[in-house]
Amino acid sequence: MDILGISGSLRAASFNTALLRAAQELAPAGMRIATHRLHELPLFDQDVEEQGDPPPVVALKDAIDAADALLLACPEYNGGISGVLKNAIDWASRAGRDRAKSPLAGKLVCIVGASPGITGTVRAQDALRLVLRRAGARTEPQGEVLVFQAHTKIADGKLADERTRDALARHLQAFADRVAASRG
Numbered sequence: 063m064d065i066l067g068i069s070g071s072l073r074a075a076s077f078n079t080a081l082l083r084a085a086q087e088l089a090p091a092g093m094r095i096a097t098h099r100l101h102e103l104p105l106f107d108q109d110v111e112e113q114g115d116p117p118p119v120v121a122l123k124d125a126i127d128a129a130d131a132l133l134l135a136c137p138e139y140n141g142g143i144s145g146v147l148k149n150a151i152d153w154a155s156r157a158g159r160d161r162a163k164s165p166l167a168g169k170l171v172c173i174v175g176a177s178p179g180i181t182g183t184v185r186a187q188d189a190l191r192l193v194l195r196r197a198g199a200r201t202e203p204q205g206e207v208l209v210f211q212a213h214t215k216i217a218d219g220k221l222a223d224e225r226t227r228d229a230l231a232r233h234l235q236a237f238a239d240r241v242a243a244s245r246g
């Protein structure tokens with residue numbers, strides 16, 4: 063089972079990128095989580111799209127197409143989705159000139175998130191689900207991983223809190239079960 067992990071943060075010391083690394087460590091047997099960085103992705107521009115997707119967009123769409131499902135690590139910026147993550151979804155929601163359909167169409171997505179705040183990333187995750195559903199992705203109810211006060215649980219780029227690690231491992235197992243069931 064090939065899962066594509068994407069962090070909605072560009073920050074080198076991102077709590078959400080650390081959460082993806084922890085997910086790679088804690089993935090159940092048979093689940094592989096590869097990550098894709100958004101650092102080179104241009105801002106969505108339909109004029110550019112009409113001339114053909116730029117190479118970083120093609121790479122993102124190809125990675126999504128190749129994955130069985132997505133794992134999105136969603137930071138919360140001002141109560142919403144980061145611009146970086148929204149931009150990636152905007153690009154991936156469109157087929158472009160060379161594809162029959164959007165890479166997100168029908169794709170199963172799991173959302174996790176970490177924030178220094180006391181509510182984790184609950185508002186951003188809710189907003190992200192809405193955007194993903196609009197883009198045709200499947201964000202079936204599957205519980206939430208809301209790592210609150212992340213600065214107390216993630217140290218030196220590693221998820222150190224055992225209760226959070228256990229919760230993430232259980233969440234990933236439930237996600238693996240859902241992906242396996244969706245594949246029939």
